[in-house]
Amino acid sequence: AQTVTQSQPEMSVQEAETVTLSCTYDTSESDYYLFWYKQPPSRQMILVIRQEAYKQQNATENRFSVNFQKAAKSFSLKISDSQLGDAAMYFCAYRSNTGNQFYFGTGTSLTVIP
């Protein structure tokens, strides 16, 4: 089974600064999808950003962008101009191009300091 590793259980960032959350994964597949989900204290799991492995261009969504390094099997999330509302648990997830299962990392708890 694929594994997803988030090596930073906790991170903090000053409001308006930039922070990068790390994610690495293990797979022998060449085609797959990667996701970042955000879980604020409300518990709702919210999709932040999605990356298709066959695309070389890094995905961006407003203040959120990824650094996808396929050879290194790395998929980090960069949050620019951090806001108080960004405080949440962030989960990295992998989905194979075959099969329906998502593999989630253990999460990174992000604190935003005013």
Added chain:
Amino acid sequence: DTAVSQTPKYLVTQMGNDKSIKCEQNLGHDTMYWYKQDSKKFLKIMFSYNNKELIINETVPNRFSPKSPDKAHLNLHINSLELGDSAVYFCASSQYGLAGETQYFGPGTRLLVL
């Protein structure tokens, strides 16, 4: 216009009881999932249904029985509840072949077994 809804949001019950959690999605998706999130925030897939057919059935006690009356609904019934069943249970849905099969999550059901 809630995309994935779950009821109830909170469930407090005694050990040994039987309880059900309901999930409905109005996204027209053909695949639905149940996840368990423990106290350490680790997300674990339990079941997945595609067009009402069970496709993922992880190692879960047989006290847990999913039921999918139609592809918009996936309910979770739990018999003989145990203390270790206390967790947050998330329902999710996705559409085969669409957008990397991004999963959209419900708000979660916090189950507390006393």
